[in-house]
Amino acid sequence: MSTFNIVELTPDNEQQFVEVLSELREGLILEEFRDIVARARENRENYQFVGAETDGEIVAVTGYRVEHNLKNGGMLFFVEDLVTRSDFRSKGAGKFLLSYVEDEAKRFGSRTIELNSGTWRKDAHRFYLRERYTIDEFRFRKVL
DSSP states (O other): OOOOEEEEOOTTTHHHHHHHHTTTSTTOOHHHHHHHHHHHHHHSEEEEEEEEEETTEEEEEEEEEEEOOTTTTTOEEEEEEEEEOGGGTTTTHHHHHHHHHHHHHHHHTOSOEEEOOOTTOHHHHHHHHHTTOOOOOOOOOOOO
């Protein structure tokens, strides 16, 4: 099993983050990523990206944010994306990042963590259920 380290998003590693995220967000390019992250950081509380690095390579990435709302007792810790490079799946990188995010949520005083996962991502669902996440509501979308 590989040993992982947390790396924060920096201008020097943005391209590696985008390459990993592209496995979930098909067609994502560096300029679009930079623009979205900049706008999200302007409009959301503590929007962060971190990666799991091993042997100088970023092999998994997650984005997360803190949000205040009534539903979760005043604070929600929300995982925006959790992506592991396909050649590193089932090697502990996703679990490592999820553990890091859980520690961050506790540090912020959040009682819950939430994330969304596409209905077609069955492997991801098995992973989240194995990590003791529950499916507790539906999310509805309307394309305008």
